[in-house]
Amino acid sequence: DIQMTQSPSSLSASVGDRVTITCQASQDISNYLNWYQQKPGKAPKLLIYDASNLETGVPSRFSGSASGTDFTFTISSLQPEDIATYYCQQYDNLPYTFGQGTKLEIK
Amino acid sequence: EVQLVQSGEEVKKPGESLKISCKGSGYSFTSYWIGWVRQMPGKGLEWMGIIYPGDSDTRYSPSFQGQVTISADKSISTAYLQWSSLKASDTAMYYCARPVRGVIRDWGQGTLVTVSS
Numbered sequence: 001d002i003q004m005t006q007s008p009s010s011l012s013a014s015v016g017d018r019v020t021i022t023c024q025a026s027q028d029i030s031n032y033l034n035w036y037q038q039k040p041g042k043a044p045k046l047l048i049y050d051a052s053n054l055e056t057g058v059p060s061r062f063s064g065s066a067s068g069t070d071f072t073f074t075i076s077s078l079q080p081e082d083i084a085t086y087y088c089q090q091y092d093n094l095p096y097t098f099g100q101g102t103k104l105e106i107k
Numbered sequence: 108e109v110q111l112v113q114s115g116e117e118v119k120k121p122g123e124s125l126k127i128s129c130k131g132s133g134y135s136f137t138s139y140w141i142g143w144v145r146q147m148p149g150k151g152l153e154w155m156g157i158i159y160p161g162d163s164d165t166r167y168s169p170s171f172q173g174q175v176t177i178s179a180d181k182s183i184s185t186a187y188l189q190w191s192s193l194k195a196s197d198t199a200m201y202y203c204a205r206p207v208r209g210v211i212r213d214w215g216q217g218t219l220v221t222v223s224s
Contacts, residue, residue, distance in 0.1 A: 001169065034210055043202055043214035087152055091209025094157065095168035101151040
């Protein structure tokens with residue numbers, strides 16, 4: 001299986017801060033990586049697909065990038081409604097695998 | 108509109124069997140894979156396996172192979188996840204999801220399974 005190492009596991013930031021989360025794949029996955037947001041009691045929601053493509057309807061403060069097997073998810077200016085847990089997911093090979101998640105809190 | 112509607116919450120005892128369901132609508136059920144994702148209390152997302160209802164091709168994550176069975180009934184556009192003998196460690200929220208070329212835009216609402224004596 002392809003392992004996805006996501007960091008940090010938790011993050012506390014202030015409204016307006018720039019927030020960055022990273023995922024490292026255990027092998028080359030090209031750009032076959034997605035980012036999801038999950039709020040408590042809800043199913044995950046797709047934010048970024050193919051490493052850097054913003055899903056329709058998702059605010060432009062969210063972005064993603066890739067460099068080799070390293071992937072970065074950024075919120076340019078944190079808003080109160082962004083409080084959630086964020087996951088990366090690779091789909092280069094079955095079984096698809098998720099990162100461990102990053103729980104984002106407001107400072 | 109694509110919808111995945113899952114069956115309701117279950118409370119079971121260890122050793123009991125269980126089959127939960129996920130009904131797809133708004134798209135051609137037989138043309139897209141359906142996957143299952145586990146989320147244990149307070150934990151992250153785990154990919155369990157996936158089925159192609161068109162021909163019932165099923166692929167399991169190694170961690171779940173032999174522990175669960177994934178199936179589908181294309182006549183009623185429904186996918187299933189079943190256990191033959193539940194354990195307390197099966198307590199979790201289970202989501203079905205429809206990946207399209209690996210990208211998951213459509214999720215079920217989740218089925219909470221509680222296993223307790």
